[in-house]
Amino acid sequence: SLRIFHIYGVGQATERAYFYTRNPALTEGCERNSTASSKPQGEETKEQLEEVKDQVLGEDRECVEVEGAPVTEPKFMIDKRVSYSEGNVSVGSGVQSTDGDATVPLISLGYMCVKGWKGVRFNPAGVECVTRELKHEEMSIIKSRSFQGGPNTADHVDIMGNQGLVWDILKIASGLGSELENIIVSDIKNIADRVAL
Secondary structure, eight states: OOOEEEEEEEEEEEEEEEEEEETOOOOOOTTTTTTGGGBBBTTHHHHHHHHHHHHTTTTTTTTEEEEEEEEEEEEEEEEEOOOOEEEEEEEETTEEHHHHHEESSHHHHHHHHTTGGGSTTTTTTOOEEEEEEEEOOOOOHHTSSSOOOOOOOOOTTTTGHHHHHHHHHHHTTTTTTOOOBBBBBHHHHHHTTTOOO
């Protein structure tokens, strides 16, 4: 009698992939312990700058020369020159967007329940999976009287206020989960079929 209910939002542009380029600000031969680094830059001391660099950049650092003082920068950066739209693929300023809940892409939200857990490999007990996709419906702040997106939001951070989700949870908690059937409004089935696993 065990069932898995997989309820998530769709219909929002969501970051999925990035186009990178080498950081053009990097130069060769900049020594981390050069004499220029011992001079304070602005009001910060060398130690304060190094502490911030370690926190932000970690071990993936390269030394560069900026206005005579060594500074660390990442080796790669998003290539903002890449922008195009073709079919379902949209790339703007080096960031590819796809369907999702504005935080998690559709493939990550729905693949396992639509396909992965349907087979014996990842679900040897054959537990039934029910997928319920909630299509995002934008609502103005004035109309919804809330900063949370309204009663039909499917945004990742606001979905707990979605009326459909609340009703589904109440049915599951009250023992009426067997009444809930699959609702799929996205292209997740076609996307999942293209994944070879």
